Amino acid sequence: MSQLMNQIIARAKANKQRIVLPESLEERTLTAADMALADDIADIILIGNPDEIMALGEKLNLSHLDKATIIDPATSDKTEEYAQLLFELRKSKGMTIEKAREQVLNPLYFGCLIIKSGDADGQISGALSTTGDTLRPALQIIKCAPGITCVSGAMLMITDKPEYGDNGILVIGDVAVTPMPDANQLAQIAVCTAQTAKSVAGIDPKVAMLSFSTKGSAKHEVVDKVVEATRLAKEMAPELAIDGELQADAALVASVGEKKCPGSPIAGHANVLVVPCLEVGNIGYKLVQRLGGADAIGPILQGIARPVNDLSRGCSVDDIYKMVAITACQAMDAR
Numbered sequence: 001m002s003q004l005m006n007q008i009i010a011r012a013k014a015n016k017q018r019i020v021l022p023e024s025l026e027e028r029t030l031t032a033a034d035m036a037l038a039d040d041i042a043d044i045i046l047i048g049n050p051d052e053i054m055a056l057g058e059k060l061n062l063s064h065l066d067k068a069t070i071i072d073p074a075t076s077d078k079t080e081e082y083a084q085l086l087f088e089l090r091k092s093k094g095m096t097i098e099k100a101r102e103q104v105l106n107p108l109y110f111g112c113l114i115i116k117s118g119d120a121d122g123q124i125s126g127a128l129s130t131t132g133d134t135l136r137p138a139l140q141i142i143k144c145a146p147g148i149t150c151v152s153g154a155m156l157m158i159t160d161k162p163e164y165g166d167n168g169i170l171v172i173g174d175v176a177v178t179p180m181p182d183a184n185q186l187a188q189i190a191v192c193t194a195q196t197a198k199s200v201a202g203i204d205p206k207v208a209m210l211s212f213s214t215k216g217s218a219k220h221e222v223v224d225k226v227v228e229a230t231r232l233a234k235e236m237a238p239e240l241a242i243d244g245e246l247q248a249d250a251a252l253v254a255s256v257g258e259k260k261c262p263g264s265p266i267a268g269h270a271n272v273l274v275v276p277c278l279e280v281g282n283i284g285y286k287l288v289q290r291l292g293g294a295d296a297i298g299p300i301l302q303g304i305a306r307p308v309n310d311l312s313r314g315c316s317v318d319d320i321y322k323m324v325a326i327t328a329c330q331a332m333d334a335r
Contacts, residue, residue, distance in 0.1 A: 002158050002295060004169055005322060007202060012041040012328035017121040019324055019331070020114055022107035024048040024070075025056060026127045032320035034062035042328050044068045045120055047107035073110045082113040089116075089141060108133060112141040115306050121331035124323050126311030131176075135301075138308035145192075145305045145334075147236065150185040153177050153299030153310075154196045155285045159292065164252050166271040171197040171205075173274055175281035176299035176310075183225050187232035190274045192302040194240055197272045199333035200300060200326050208251035208270035209233070209244025210280075214260045217247075226276050241265060248273070300326055306334050 001009075019036075023029045024046035033044045034057065046053055050070045057065040073079050080101075086109065087100040103109050108129060114120040125134045135151065144151065153176025159168045173193030178185055186209075194205035211226040212218060223245055230244035243266035250260040250267050257268025275281040289296040301309050307330035309323050 004156070004158055004201060005297070005325075008200060008322075008329055009039070009041055009325045011202070011332075012325040013039070015328075015332055016040070016043055017328040017331040018043045018045060018069075018119070019327055020045045020047065020111035020120045020123040021125070021320075021324075022047040022111040022123065023125050023128045024053050024107070027056070027060060028315065028317045029127050029320055030056055030065070031060060031062065031317045032324065033068060034060075034064045035317070035321050036324045037064040037067040042324050044324075045111075045114065046070045047110055048072060049074070071110070071114070073105045073107065078114075078117075078119075079104055079110075082110065082117065085113055085116065086141065106137075109137040109141070112137040112308065115308075116141050121335075122307040122309070122327040124309045124311060124320065124327055126309075127313060127315055127320065130313075131310050134308065134310040135177075138304050142304055142306050142308065144303055148188050148192065148303045150181065150188055151177050151301060151303040152181075152189045152192055153301050154193045155281075155296050155298040156201055156300070157285060157288060158295040158297070159288075166201070166203040169201055169203060169271065171201060171203075171272045172281060172285050173272075173302070174278055175275075175285050176301070177278070179278045181229075181277065183228035184232055186225065186229035186274065186276065187236055188303065190229065190233040190242060190272075191237045191240065193274055194237070194242070194272050195333065196300055196302050196330070200329045203271055205241065205272045206266050206270050207233070207240060207242040207244075207272040207274060208246045208266050209242065209274050210248055210251060211245035211276055212247060213245050214247045214250045214267075215245065217260070222276060229274075243267065244274075246270070297322060297326070300330070302330075307331050 152174035154173040157170040197205040226245040251270040254268035261267035
């Protein structure tokens with residue numbers, strides 16, 4: 001495991017958060033929960049029937065599930081309270097109390113309601129569920145962070161090139177959610193990705209707003225969007241070290257940055273890369289991962305008031321374990 005991941009796990013252990021795993025009858029998820037409980041990196045809340053969960057744990061030879069909090073929406077004394085909360089939150093959208101009582105039995109909704117009530121700090125799903133199913137209850141119940149209207153996803157990239165980023169560590173956004181952000185959304189993505197770099201990777205963010213142009217070297221409406229997004233991000237977070245528009249080499253390579261953008265505090269020293277659209281982000285990080293041999297951790301969802309993270313349905317036990325620690329670090333910051 002990388003040094004950065006060990007640091008993230010150590011941070012999670014030092015300030016334990018309450019993390020909900022609603023897909024508790026999914027074997028990889030339950031195994032990762034057992035590992036997290038064994039290593040004491042979080043207080044784990046499992047949603048489901050306790051007898052079924054413990055029976056599966058026995059079948060998988062898991063020995064630490066007795067440390068978890070197991071809540072069954074079908075029998076919990078909180079279920080009606082959460083149904084009333086869901087009704088209040090969604091009645092303007094046509095929610096009835098009957099529908100709320102039905103929906104609260106869905107573990108993904110129940111978990112988000114636990115968080116909204118202050119009884120948990122974050123949630124992870126996606127081993128069984130689609131991204132849409134993971135995000136829908138989060139956006140309906142927990143909602144976006146103040147000043148944020150779009151959710152995005154950041155990827156931690158750990159390379160063996162210490163001359164780039166923060167000793168080889170880079171954070172890239174958006175790689176997962178918003179296909180074609182406008183300038184305002186792109187500014188939000190920049191601010192959120194910088195926050196992820198700080199709260200999860202523990203690095204002092206230096207943000208480059210990427211394009212195919214550096215400081216006016218090319219003219220196009222997509223370049224104009226990046227320039228405007230940079231201006232808006234500076235307004236949103238005046239304390240943030242950010243510059244753009246920059247080409248990737250100008251952002252990462254000191255000699256190129258000095259030549260193309262002399263005097264920029266970011267050019268050649270960026271550790272947070274904000275791409276102009278999802279297509280660029282998703283293709284870019286996968287090329288770096290596959291051709292460059294970088295370790296890619298994520299996507300880490302950002303912009304929600306409390307962390308709710310989405311797994312790939314092809315995820316491994318190790319992926320889920322790591323995401324528990326990452327979500328815990330996000331939760332500390334969100335508080």
